[in-house]
Amino acid sequence: GQNIDQPTEMTATEGAIVQINCTYQTSGFNGLFWYQQHAGEAPTFLSYNVLDGLEEKGRFSSFLSRSKGYSYLLLKELQMKDSASYLCAVRDYQLIWGAGTKLIIKP
């Protein structure tokens, strides 16, 4: 079956680093996306990985290991505005969504 797992909730401190993990089991794989979603708003695109390795974009980085069915999103220098849900999605023939990880940033 199709399955994407991510932690339900994580807490981190402002200025710190946090890693949000995502594991997946899908029948096919054509890329993995990370999205940020603030409460009551639509998701916004953060990153896309299709090859193994690390993609860095400013404070955010995303890693993929296709052989392990594993990805993580790394957020550095956390800011209060980073408090949001982070959604992992895998593209098979369509996007399959994880349930999202609610990230709480404390001062």
Add this chain to the structure above:
Amino acid sequence: GAVVSQHPSRVICKSGTSVKIECRSLDFQATTMFWYRQFPKQSLMLMATSNEGSKATYEQGVEKDKFLINHASLTLSTLTVTSAHPEDSSFYICSAREGVDGYTFGSGTRLTVV
């Protein structure tokens, strides 16, 4: 970058009435658009995939006669919730595929049926 305009952003309607939600790609042609609904504290649930000029493909459990989707042009897709009931109250979000790897979301529509 690619922009998808969705409106209305919020709508309150009476039970039994119909509501139309529009999704427009502003600076690109979207041959494929996706409609999602999202309940509080839950992930996105794909309702249907609409392709320009053809009938939408609905996910299992989604009533096609209740959620009418029209994708008449390369820049516009509409979702009409017919005979709305309180249980249809949700956050509806459209997404358009741009190119091979890009997915752009509309801003979402908060539907409340009273």
